[in-house]
Structures are given as C-alpha cells and as structure tokens.
Amino acid sequence: MSAASISHSGSAAPGLSVEDYSLYSNLSDDELLQLAIERSLTDTHCSNANTASNSRTTSSTTSTTSSAISRHQPESSTDPAARNTNQPRPKHPHNPTPTQTTAHYSSPNPPAEKPPDPKTFEGTISHFMTGSGKRMVAYRRPDGTLVFIAPEPEEEEEPLFKAISDGDVSRVKALMMHPGTNLMLPSKPGWLAIHQAAWFGQEICLKVLLSAQPGMINKRTDRGESALFIAVSKDRLRCVQVLLQSGADPDITNYDKETPLYKACERNNAAMVAVLLNHGMAVNTHCIHGCTALQEAVAQNNVEICEMLLKAGAKHNLTNKFGISPLFTAAQSGHLTTLRFLLKHGADINTQAADGATALFEAAKNGHEEIVEFLLSQNADANKPGKSGLLPLHVAARKGSDTIVSMLIPATSKARIRRTGISPLHLAAERNRDDVLETLIEAGFDVNAQLSEEWSKLYEDRRSTALYFAVISNNIDATQMLLAAGADPNMDMFKPLMVAARLGCIQTVTLLVKHGANINACIPTHPTTFPAVYMFSMKYLSMFKYLLDHGGHALSCFDCVYGSGPHPPIKTTRSQRDELRYRDSQLPESQSRRGVQFCEMISAPSISRWAGPIIDILLDYVGHVTLCSRLMEHLDSYSGWSIIKEKAAPPRPLLQLCRLKILKLVERHLVKKLPLPGGLIRFLQHQEAQFDNC
Structure with missing residues (x-):
C-alpha cells in the first residue's frame, strides 16, 4: 500500500499520480457505488429542486463509477492490500430500499456534482485507492467536511501511442502522416513512440517509426532507458534485433549505469545475451554498485551465459564496490555449478572481499555445505580471517552448522585460532549450539580457553570462558558437557556459580559445586x-x-x-x-x-x-x-x-559445638563414611529433620 498523498489548494496538480489511502480505501466498487447512491437519496432536508439535483448527481456518479469499473487498469497499478472483511455489505446494492439508505457523512449536503478547481479550492485534496485498485480523489474543506468524491479522471492516451500498444500498424502509419504528429515529442517525461513500441514488443511498428525518424533510436526516457534497454528488460527479442540492426548503441546505460547486457543477464535470457554479444557489446561495464554482467549471470547460476561472457572477454577477477568478485557471489549464493565453472577458468579461490571475507568464509556463514566441501577439496585456505578476526570455523560454529564445523576442523590451525583471541567453543556456547559444542570438545579444543582482553572488553561482565557463556544462557546440557570435559568453574572474574545463583538455577549450582566451584x-x-x-x-x-x-x-x-x-x-x-x-x-x-x-x-x-x-x-x-x-x-x-x-x-548447645568440631576435623564429603549411626550422620550433614525423627 503506497503512502498517503494529501495536497492543499494552490499546491496540488490535477494529474497527481501518487495514491493516497484514506477512509475509502477498504471499499469495493459496489460499496463505493452504494455510498454514492445513499448520499444522493437521503437528503431529507433539501427542497424538491435539490432532490432533483441530487438525482442528477447520483446518475452522474453512477455513470462515472460504472465506466471506471469497466476500464482496463494500467500495468503500473499496484495490488491493493486485503479488503476489510468487517465492512458491512448491503444485500441489494443497486436497488436500495428506504430502510437501507442511511448515509453518514460529515457534510449536511451530499458532495458536489462537479469537482472544484484545484487551483482555487481552499481545503485538502486527497488521492487514494480502493480495495479493488480504483484510483479515487476527495476534496475536503479545512474543517474536514466532504465536498467532492469520485474516481480520478483517467488521462486519455494519445492516439499514436494507443495504436502502437494495440499493434495497429496501418493506423500508426496514418497518424504519422498527420501534420501535427512529431515523433520526437514525448507523451510522458522522456517517453517517445519508439519506447512504447519496445515496451509492447511491436517490432513492425518499431520498423515503421525508425524508417520515419531514425534519429530517435538512442533517445532515453526520464530514467535513462533507451528503447533497446526497454526491449531487453521486457524480453522483446525481435525488437532487440530490429533496434540493433537499425544501429542502436548497445552500450547506453540507464541512470543506474546498467547496460542492456547487464539487464539481459539479470533476466536470465541466454538468447538475448547472445544477440547483444554478437553486436560487439562491452562486457566489463560496471553498474552503479560496481557489478558486471558476469557477476549478475553468476547470481542467476547460469553457466551458459557465463561461458558466453568469458568467450567475449569478460574478466572474472573484477569486483564490485564492496570488493566482491563473481566467485565470491557464487559461494555466497550457494551456486555450486557456476563456482566450479569459475575455478575451472582460473578464478582465485582465496580472493577476499573488502571486509576480508573469503568465499569459504561466506559459504560457511551461510551454511552451504556442498560449497564448503568443494572449496576445501580445492585447497581453499581455512585460516584467512575476516575483518572481525574470525575464521570460517568460528562463523560455522556460531551458525550451528555441525557438518561444516566437522569439515573445517582438520583444515584449521589451532594456533591460528588462538591468535584470534576467541575459541569456536565460546561462540557455540553463546548461541546454544550443543551439537557443535560436542563436536569441538571431541576434537580436542581447550574447554578452558579464555577470551583475549580485546574480546572480553566487549562484555560488561568481562566474561572469559565458554563455561560462563553456557551458564549465563541457562544451558544445563552445555554446562554439563563442558564440566565433564574438564572446564574450570573458577576462572572468570565474576564466577559462573554467582551467575547460576542469580538465575535461581539450583541444577546448575549443583553441577558447578560438584565440579569444584569456589x-x-x-x-x-x-x-x-x-x-x-x-x-x-x-x-x-x-x-x-x-x-x-x-x-x-x-x-x-x-x-x-x-x-x-x-x-x-x-x-x-x-x-x-x-x-x-x-x-x-x-x-x-x-x-x-x-x-x-x-x-x-x-x-x-x-x-x-x-x-x-x-x-x-x-x-x-x-x-x-x-x-x-x-x-x-x-x-x-x-x-x-x-x-x-x-x-x-x-x-x-554442646551438640552444635561438637558438630562444628567434627566437621572441622573431617572433610564434608567423608562424613557419610564415619562409623556412626545414620541419625548422627544426618545431623552432621545438617539434616535436622531426619535427626529429630530417629
């Protein structure tokens, strides 16, 4: 649903194209028709003359609405949001009975029959769209009272442009012979007859137009699009051939610096690419974001187009403004076919983007198992860190990709991991990736590895161990795994035991105490x-x-x-x-x-x-x-x-003092092994309730 567009008198143009959604936006065509009829029939305070006038208003409004309903909506119309199903719908919208005609509107009189002059109207002019996509306009006074509401008058298309869209060649020829016809005069901002023909794929009309005025072949619209670009973007292959044969410049870009070739790759149209390349089009032109046609073909995973581009001289090592190469795009998107193709043709497997990420790093981050497996089989370097200092193994652990972690472990240097200042165990524990945590522990990663000072400073509590991450996440399974593997519960400045106590988790507290928490x-x-x-x-x-x-x-x-x-x-x-x-x-x-x-x-x-x-x-x-x-x-x-x-x-009491003395001489875990009656053992263990009952 597009944003509201409300104009005040003196500043609004009659042909304002932006839609506004107001209180009428949820009404269907039938409901709008009913509203117009009700408002014209319920003016009980007016004279007979006014009643007749209101009848004429109803007839006019009905005629306008009906004709608007029957007209074809333009291609640019946007689909409206879902209608409000709670809106009551009359049983007989076209034949309302006197009991049904109860209108509610702010003005004591129905809207005027004719719209006010926007240049002199003092109030608000709002444009909106109904639930069925009909454009409407409403005029309101400053106090909010409604003056006029009706479907927006549709601009009539120029006869020449209408004939082109219909493919009526004979009429196009006849209109071109008219003395007032100027083919170089746009009907819309920058939109010439040649653009209309390219848009609708009317190649015969295109030939007729070019034969009459060949000078308009490279003219561009207000968006910088040539007729060739439009034909490519609409997959009009025959029009593309006509334009190229007539001398259209294939290297003219739109204002986003996209060439027709780039657009053909984006449309994934191999036949179109072939036609453009056969006319000598430049293949390494960068768009406004720095991407080339090859990069767009890789993004579409189209090996056929990639092969044509490379044969035409496309360079696979060119990067966009983010430092991303076509190989990186293939890995990032999970396109194994184009990745194989690029490596076969000499692309650098370890190329890095502007943030230091490699293709392997990006594939691991996005969980593309086949890509990671293939890159490792081609000796991709798993020890190149990104800008944050993390390695592919780190991001795979954070992602929770257990299979990828297993593939990366043998290819990753543990010394290189230590230099990063953070272990994959930390990231797995932080994100509750229990399967990954288990895999890393089995692979021999140090469960007592601590964060470097730089990483620790990123956390207000200055945490340092993977155990701390598991405890603060209240992850009992991860805590148990780490403690069983030998994690020391006393290494952090703020002890994990304190964290568990603050969370009120007695199970974690018990685990930590049993494993030596201080x-x-x-x-x-x-x-x-x-x-x-x-x-x-x-x-x-x-x-x-x-x-x-x-x-x-x-x-x-x-x-x-x-x-x-x-x-x-x-x-x-x-x-x-x-x-x-x-x-x-x-x-x-x-x-x-x-x-x-x-x-x-x-x-x-x-x-x-x-x-x-x-x-x-x-x-x-x-x-x-x-x-x-x-x-x-x-x-x-x-x-x-x-x-x-x-x-x-x-x-x-002497009994209390004796208990304290015994506990001082005997370690607590050995008390139950003393040769004493069970009642005394329980007393020594501060189980007074059991002692009183023995």
Whole structure:
C-alpha cells in the first residue's frame, strides 16, 4: 500500500499520480457505488429542486463509477492490500430500499456534482485507492467536511501511442502522416513512440517509426532507458534485433549505469545475451554498485551465459564496490555449478572481499555445505580471517552448522585460532549450539580457553570462558558437557556459580559445586566480607542452605566493624556511598572495612523481609557469635523472630559445638563414611529433620 498523498489548494496538480489511502480505501466498487447512491437519496432536508439535483448527481456518479469499473487498469497499478472483511455489505446494492439508505457523512449536503478547481479550492485534496485498485480523489474543506468524491479522471492516451500498444500498424502509419504528429515529442517525461513500441514488443511498428525518424533510436526516457534497454528488460527479442540492426548503441546505460547486457543477464535470457554479444557489446561495464554482467549471470547460476561472457572477454577477477568478485557471489549464493565453472577458468579461490571475507568464509556463514566441501577439496585456505578476526570455523560454529564445523576442523590451525583471541567453543556456547559444542570438545579444543582482553572488553561482565557463556544462557546440557570435559568453574572474574545463583538455577549450582566451584569466592571489583554468592542466593533458602552444606563460610557473616554500636544509615546514592567510604577511611586500620558487610547487604529492601530465616539458617553453621546491632534490629522488627535471638544467645548447645568440631576435623564429603549411626550422620550433614525423627 503506497503512502498517503494529501495536497492543499494552490499546491496540488490535477494529474497527481501518487495514491493516497484514506477512509475509502477498504471499499469495493459496489460499496463505493452504494455510498454514492445513499448520499444522493437521503437528503431529507433539501427542497424538491435539490432532490432533483441530487438525482442528477447520483446518475452522474453512477455513470462515472460504472465506466471506471469497466476500464482496463494500467500495468503500473499496484495490488491493493486485503479488503476489510468487517465492512458491512448491503444485500441489494443497486436497488436500495428506504430502510437501507442511511448515509453518514460529515457534510449536511451530499458532495458536489462537479469537482472544484484545484487551483482555487481552499481545503485538502486527497488521492487514494480502493480495495479493488480504483484510483479515487476527495476534496475536503479545512474543517474536514466532504465536498467532492469520485474516481480520478483517467488521462486519455494519445492516439499514436494507443495504436502502437494495440499493434495497429496501418493506423500508426496514418497518424504519422498527420501534420501535427512529431515523433520526437514525448507523451510522458522522456517517453517517445519508439519506447512504447519496445515496451509492447511491436517490432513492425518499431520498423515503421525508425524508417520515419531514425534519429530517435538512442533517445532515453526520464530514467535513462533507451528503447533497446526497454526491449531487453521486457524480453522483446525481435525488437532487440530490429533496434540493433537499425544501429542502436548497445552500450547506453540507464541512470543506474546498467547496460542492456547487464539487464539481459539479470533476466536470465541466454538468447538475448547472445544477440547483444554478437553486436560487439562491452562486457566489463560496471553498474552503479560496481557489478558486471558476469557477476549478475553468476547470481542467476547460469553457466551458459557465463561461458558466453568469458568467450567475449569478460574478466572474472573484477569486483564490485564492496570488493566482491563473481566467485565470491557464487559461494555466497550457494551456486555450486557456476563456482566450479569459475575455478575451472582460473578464478582465485582465496580472493577476499573488502571486509576480508573469503568465499569459504561466506559459504560457511551461510551454511552451504556442498560449497564448503568443494572449496576445501580445492585447497581453499581455512585460516584467512575476516575483518572481525574470525575464521570460517568460528562463523560455522556460531551458525550451528555441525557438518561444516566437522569439515573445517582438520583444515584449521589451532594456533591460528588462538591468535584470534576467541575459541569456536565460546561462540557455540553463546548461541546454544550443543551439537557443535560436542563436536569441538571431541576434537580436542581447550574447554578452558579464555577470551583475549580485546574480546572480553566487549562484555560488561568481562566474561572469559565458554563455561560462563553456557551458564549465563541457562544451558544445563552445555554446562554439563563442558564440566565433564574438564572446564574450570573458577576462572572468570565474576564466577559462573554467582551467575547460576542469580538465575535461581539450583541444577546448575549443583553441577558447578560438584565440579569444584569456589563457594567462598569474592568479586574483585565489588569486595565483600562474606562469600559473594550469598548476595544472589539468599532469596532461595534451599539453595542458600545447599551452599552452606557444601563448604560455604558462615562465620564471616557475623563479623561487623561496628559491633553492638550504632551503624551508619544505609547509603543508596553515589555521593552518600563516597561519603561513607571517606568516613570509614578515618577508622584505625584494624577497624577499616574490607568491603560490603553482611549486615549491610541483608538490610537491602529486597532481602530484609527474609532476614530472620536467613540468620536462623546461618546460626546452624556457627558456634558462639555476637549479633551486631543492625542484625538485632532486624530480629526485633518481627515478634515471630524472637526465638532466633534466643538461639543466638550464648551458650550454644554442646551438640552444635561438637558438630562444628567434627566437621572441622573431617572433610564434608567423608562424613557419610564415619562409623556412626545414620541419625548422627544426618545431623552432621545438617539434616535436622531426619535427626529429630530417629
């Protein structure tokens, strides 16, 4: 659907060609006819004279609409959008009953019978198209009231041009003899009779015109198209032959610098190409984008045309303005036939585009398996990187083409991959290409390869391992594959375990902990006095307890430089945090803060509601501790948490102290092997519920 075109008085020309779609665009021809009839019959406020006038309006509108319906639509008409099926359709559009003729329009009077003069009309002139493709025009006053609506008057075609399109040679001859006929005078911008004949393929008319006025043979339209170019673009072979035999210049281009030969290749017309080449046409002319006829023939995968062009002197090493050669185009498009043909005739298999991409790189990026296989069989270099530094193997891994990855692995140097600063494993993990990831692991790629500093800086979290990519994508299968292959979960600055905890994925957390993830790690850029993973896991109490059960430090959560003294208010703005850091720097070194304290973190509004249960769980993993004043404030905020304060008060039960002592002497994974009753084993493992029931 074309854009709206609304003109105001004084600026609109009567022959405006741009269509505008307004409220009438969804109406069919029948509905428009019905609308015109209704508007002419429902003026109950007018006199008898006005009624008669309205009847004449209805008759005129009906006649205009009916004649417009019967006329043939021009080839340039665009197909309209789908009609609005919700529009009510009258049962008897041509014989409306009094109950059916209820019109609704903004003006109290029906539209005028004759259109206003566009030059003097004060208002808006809008052009639109109906659902069936009929062009309409509407005149409205500044307040929006409708003045006139009717089908646009169609321009009558000049008799000579009508005779040419109909192929009426005798009439063409008769009109040419008319004293007022000037064959060099265009009917439209730059459109001469010779162009009309070429467009409709009327070669006899073309001969007659050229015999009368041979000087117009190379005249061009307003788009720079010669009659020869038009004939080629419409596949009018006989007209092309007539024009060439009459001396038409085959090298005249349109304003996009496309030659008739280029257009013939675009049309995939071998016979047309042969005719043009037989008349000595230049074969290496570049279009406005730098493409040649050979490149267009390759894009069409037409070996016959390619062979004709090469015999006529076409060069296969010419590139367009993007540095793309015909060989590159064949690989990019997946055209194996023309690719074989070009290589057979000496095309450079490793030619690179302006961005450094090779034909192999482009074929791998687009997933063309046959092209990749063929190029590798012809010793294409798999170690040429693109402008981004990536190799064909990288882009194949990112694409997820497992077959192509398998073909590229033996042809790619692992040393060259290391120099790129990124492993195919990273890209496969980032895009969740599990099959490719498995293939790369089986091929021996280092699962602990890290991104170079340049690549790592592209990510705000400074990630570096493929494992991190898998965890942040919440891809459990990829995480399991990488860990099973020996991936180290502690190499990234922001640990994968923290990412999994933040995502709330207990399954990934379990996998990482079982494979040695450091539960007590901190974030260098955001130091804390307690394990940083607690910041992301305390909302999930079962996960929080799991981390404590498997070695998470609990005692550090009760360390506080303020103790039972007053705590400064929590700072939320940057300036307040800077002020707090300055004040802390004045404390003695022994009291200087080492980072965010647990009591500060638990005071965050999003976490403080769970303060009681969190402290309760932590107390099961420590001995004698003193709760700081901030933690006491939290426990005092809810009466149900008073029992937790009692639990923290010294002395701690001897059973709890014994448990801590045993766990300190025996590694946690060995506890279940101790020669103790099952109830005690469960107690040592902090499974109190089972212990109480034994």
